[in-house]
Amino acid sequence: MNYFIQQFINGLTLGSIYGLIAIGYTMVYGIIGMINFAHGDVFMVGAFVSLITVIVFGITGTSSIALGIGALILVAAISMVIAGVYGWTIERLAYRPLRGSFRLAPLITAIGVSIFLQNFVQATQGARVKPLNAIISGGFTILEGNDFVVRITYMQILIVILTVVLMSGFTYLISKTSLGRAQRACEQDMKMAMLLGIDVNTTISTTFVIGAALASVAGLMYLLYYGVIDFYIGFSAGIKAFTAAVLGGVGSLPGAMLGGMVIGLIEVFFAAYFSSEYKDVAAFSMLIVVLIFMPQGLLGRPEIEKV
Amino acid sequence: MSQPLLSVNQLTMRFGGLTAVDAVSFDVYRNHITAVIGPNGAGKTTAFNCITGFYKPTSGDIVLIHKDDTEYKLQEMEDFRISQTAKVARTFQNIRLFGGMTVLENLMIAQHNRLMKASAFTIGGIFNTPTYQRAQEAAKKKALAWMDRVGITDRADDPAASLPYGAQRKLEIARAMCTDPVLLCLDEPAAGLNPKESEELNALLRSIRDHDDVGILLIEHDMSVVMEISDHIIVLDYGRKISDGTATEVRNDPAVIKAYLGVVEE
Numbered sequence: 001m002n003y004f005i006q007q008f009i010n011g012l013t014l015g016s017i018y019g020l021i022a023i024g025y026t027m028v029y030g031i032i033g034m035i036n037f038a039h040g041d042v043f044m045v046g047a048f049v050s051l052i053t054v055i056v057f058g059i060t061g062t063s064s065i066a067l068g069i070g071a072l073i074l075v076a077a078i079s080m081v082i083a084g085v086y087g088w089t090i091e092r093l094a095y096r097p098l099r100g101s102f103r104l105a106p107l108i109t110a111i112g113v114s115i116f117l118q119n120f121v122q123a124t125q126g127a128r129v130k131p132l133n134a135i136i137s138g139g140f141t142i143l144e145g146n147d148f149v150v151r152i153t154y155m156q157i158l159i160v161i162l163t164v165v166l167m168s169g170f171t172y173l174i175s176k177t178s179l180g181r182a183q184r185a186c187e188q189d190m191k192m193a194m195l196l197g198i199d200v201n202t203t204i205s206t207t208f209v210i211g212a213a214l215a216s217v218a219g220l221m222y223l224l225y226y227g228v229i230d231f232y233i234g235f236s237a238g239i240k241a242f243t244a245a246v247l248g249g250v251g252s253l254p255g256a257m258l259g260g261m262v263i264g265l266i267e268v269f270f271a272a273y274f275s276s277e278y279k280d281v282a283a284f285s286m287l288i289v290v291l292i293f294m295p296q297g298l299l300g301r302p303e304i305e306k307v
Numbered sequence: 308m309s310q311p312l313l314s315v316n317q318l319t320m321r322f323g324g325l326t327a328v329d330a331v332s333f334d335v336y337r338n339h340i341t342a343v344i345g346p347n348g349a350g351k352t353t354a355f356n357c358i359t360g361f362y363k364p365t366s367g368d369i370v371l372i373h374k375d376d377t378e379y380k381l382q383e384m385e386d387f388r389i390s391q392t393a394k395v396a397r398t399f400q401n402i403r404l405f406g407g408m409t410v411l412e413n414l415m416i417a418q419h420n421r422l423m424k425a426s427a428f429t430i431g432g433i434f435n436t437p438t439y440q441r442a443q444e445a446a447k448k449k450a451l452a453w454m455d456r457v458g459i460t461d462r463a464d465d466p467a468a469s470l471p472y473g474a475q476r477k478l479e480i481a482r483a484m485c486t487d488p489v490l491l492c493l494d495e496p497a498a499g500l501n502p503k504e505s506e507e508l509n510a511l512l513r514s515i516r517d518h519d520d521v522g523i524l525l526i527e528h529d530m531s532v533v534m535e536i537s538d539h540i541i542v543l544d545y546g547r548k549i550s551d552g553t554a555t556e557v558r559n560d561p562a563v564i565k566a567y568l569g570v571v572e573e
Contacts, residue, residue, distance in 0.1 A: 178415070178422035178443075185405050185416045192403045195359065196417050197390035197486055 002148040007272045008265070013156045013225065015264025016163035020218035021241030022248065022256035023170065024211030030187045030251040031207050032099070034106045038090055038113035039215060040238015045086055046216025047229045048121055049079040051130055059135060065154060068136045072158070076220050080213035087212025091205050114234070121231040129230045132223055159221045166217060167257055170210070174253060183207060187251075236280060240267070243287040249300020258298060310372060312337045312522040313358070313490055318367035320353050327353040329546040330367070335490065335539075340516050340523045342533045345543035346566055351526045352400075352494065354543070357382065358524070359397045359492055360389040371395065373489060391420055396488035398479045400495040400526075406468030410459060410478060413467050414450035417485035422446055453481040457511060473504035477511065484515065491515065493525040497532045505529065509536050534558070542566065 021043050028036045059071045094109045139153030174180035182203050185193040194200045222237065223229050244263040248255025263283055270282035290297065311334035320328040328350040335341045343351045357364040364382050371379045371393050379393040389395050405413050415422070422442050454460045457477035462470055467478060476496060483491055496512070497505050513536060516523055527533045533540065533554070540557045542550040544566040550557050557563055 178419050181408075181412060181416050182419050182423075184408060184412075185419075188405045188407055189403055191361075192399075192405070193416070194387045195390055195397060196419065196482070197387055198416070198419050199387050199391070 002143055002145040002150050003272070005143060006148070006150045007268050009150070009152055009156060011265035011268035012261060013159050013264070014268055015244075015261035016159050017218045017221050017225070017260075018237070018241045018244045018263050019257045019260025020163060020166065020214045020221075021237060022244040022260045023167075023253060024215050025242050025245040026248070026250055026253060026256040027183075027207050027211050029245070031183060031204055032095075032106075034095070034103075035110070035242070035250075036095075036208075036211075037107065037110040037238070037242075038094075038117060039211065040236075040241065041114045041117035041234035042083055042086055042090070042212045043215040043219045043222075043237055043241075044229070044231065044234030045117060045121065046079050046083040046212070046219030047223045047233065048125060048130075048219075048231075049082045049216060050075050050220040050223050051132060051229060053078045054132065054135070060133065065136060065138075069158065072135065072220070072224070076162075076217050079216045079220055083212045083216030083219070084209040087208040087210075088205055090212075091208040095208075096201065096204075114238075118231050118234065125231065127231065129228045131228050134227060135224060155224055159225060162217065162221070166214060170214070171253065173210075179203070179206060239287075240280075240283045243283055243290070246287060247290050247297055249297025252297065252299040255297055255299035262298075309336065311335060312372060313524070314368075314370045314372070315354075315358070316368040316370070318354060318357060318369060319365045320350075320357055320362060321365045326546050328357070328364075328543075331543065331546070331548045333541045333548065333551060335522045335524050337489070337520065337522045338516055339538040340512060340525065340536050341539045341541065342537040343524065343526050343541045343543060344528075344530075344533055348545075349543040349566075350546040351543055353546075355397075355492060355494060355524075355526055359395055360384065360386040371490060390486055390488075394487060394489045395492065396483035396486045396490070397492035398476075398483050398494060398496065400498055402472075402475050402479055404467040404475055404479055404482070407466060409464050410454065410467055410470065411447070411450055411463045413478060413482050414453060414485050415446055417482045418446040418449065449485060453485060456514070457481045458507075473500055473507075476500065476504075476508070480511065480515075484519065484521075488521055491521050491523045493523065493527075495526055495528060497527055497529040505532060508532070512536055 021039065024039045024042070025036060028034065028039070053075045057071070057075070059075070090113055094113050095106045098105045098109060134155070136154050136158060139151050139156070141149055141151050143150035174183065182193065182198045185196070185198060186200055186203050190200055222233065240263055241260065244259035245256050246259070247262060248257070248259030263286065266286055267279045267283050271279040313335040315334070316332050318328055318331045319326065331350070331354060343354065345351050353362065356362045358369055367382070368380060369382050373379070373394070384393060405416065408416070451460065451463070454463060457480065459470065459474050459478060462474065467475065470478060480493065480496065497508055500508060509532060512523060515521060537554055540552065540554055541548060542557055542560070542563050549562045549566055550560040552560070
């Protein structure tokens with residue numbers, strides 16, 4: 001039982017990271033109906049930017065948790081801005097010129113952008129894995145059984161809290177602010193939104209920027225949680241987050257968060273109880289099962305073909 | 308008559324070899340209801356789409372003149388600016404509301420640009436600054452006033468798609484009005500309405516004309532609506548303007564009668 005609880009905690013942490021990435025997929029799909037396959041690599045770029053920022057500022061492990069958290073918030077802010085610039089640039093250069101083209105065209109450029117980002121980072125940062133010493137270490141024991149000790153680290157708490165804060169802030173943005181309203185309007189009827197004077201292009205760019213910023217925070221968390229990154233992490237994390245978005249129902253924001261959690265838990269439990277080598281298989285099998293049996297996802301709307 | 312609000316000059320729109328609108332010129336005045344009528348395929352909707360930025364016309368000028376004498380050449384403007392800057396609003400024959408959003412949200416969307424400015428492009432919106440709150444309140448007030456005017460106040464928090472057809476049409480007009488237009492373009496506003504709803508629509512359009520300082524341009528097939536409320540009627544046939552004048556003048560114009568009823572070949 002204790003073992004189960006421990007895995008549950010680990011799963012939630014991993015799920016938070018996937019959930020944050022999944023939002024970017026689902027939001028872009030909602031607004032322009034394309035899967036942004038470069039999103040996983042924006043997450044990777046976010047992780048690298050975080051790493052570089054950490055090194056530039058010379059942030060090292062500290063015994064003071066408050067100082068550590070303050071430093072990390074600074075790093076998160078910087079990497080959100082830089083990843084946002086990446087998101088904006090990708091949309092501007094690779095997707096906007098193809099808007100109104102056939103549906104597959106932006107999908108193909110998305111794959112192109114993905115390959116470009118991977119190689120760009122590989123060429124500039126090198127192909128070797130990059131380690132980072134733990135900045136926030138320590139934790140506390142919450143359950144002590146005779147055979148197994150359940151521990152929750154400060155890092156895990158920070159990840160989950162940060163995710164909850166970002167997700168609630170983001171939900172507020174979508175449901176209450178005028179930008180969120182405009183995004184939802186573009187999602188439903190882009191042409192009509194335009195006729196009401198909404199600058200659709202800017203709204204779409206903003207969507208990419210927000211998605212990229214959230215992914216970069218996920219990148220920072222990944223960096224801190226695992227302590228190593230390389231130029232290839234965007235691929236598997238991206239596909240798992242994509243699975244999370246599909247599982248939750250593409251286009252649904254609460255679905256992306258829920259899907260992220262479920263995928264995180266599935267992966268961790270599979271690794272814990274069956275085989276850790278095949279944990280990716282578990283997540284991807286999930287994608288196949290969902291696509292076949294529940295294509296609309298957990299919280300998605302069934303697709304109604306417009307005539 | 309005073310200076311026109313909208314001046315369409317030699318508007319031509321070709322689709323390949325087909326000339327849908329052929330050198331049509333007309334003026335629309337403030338506080339006037341101008342109707343464009345014509346048999347099917349006359350080019351009414353095409354002309355309309357050119358004015359509201361859906362199509363870029365092949366040639367011709369569409370000039371909108373604001374009260375401060377600023378002139379906007381609509382055919383050269385980026386599409387969303389036609390609403391944002393030139394202040395032209397339109398509705399559709401097949402209603403295009405944001406069905407999944409509430410009635411109130413539909414009206415708030417129309418005030419997007421003002422709210423964006425007040426919220427410093429959303430940064431203020433996230434932190435809920437006083438400026439944004441005030442703007443939001445003002446926008447809500449305006450939305451409520453329009454809901455009141457079209458009689459759907461009790462449905463404010465329902466999804467727009469759940470409203471009855473007649474109410475959806477009125478909501479669409481209210482939404483267009485919430486963008487603070489100087490020119491309101493209505494594409495067959497009476498289509499599908501029953502006689503009572505049609506009557507209410509006439510009253511609403513008259514009240515907008517008299518109180519809101521806009522020019523109304525509408526396409527309509529329902530002659531009872533057109534003849535009753537229009538100050539000025541333009542008749543198109545095969546893409547050309549064949550008549551232009553008041554309801555009485557148009558009704559008695561032999562060219563119009565010929566276009567609608569045909570003439571007996573002697």
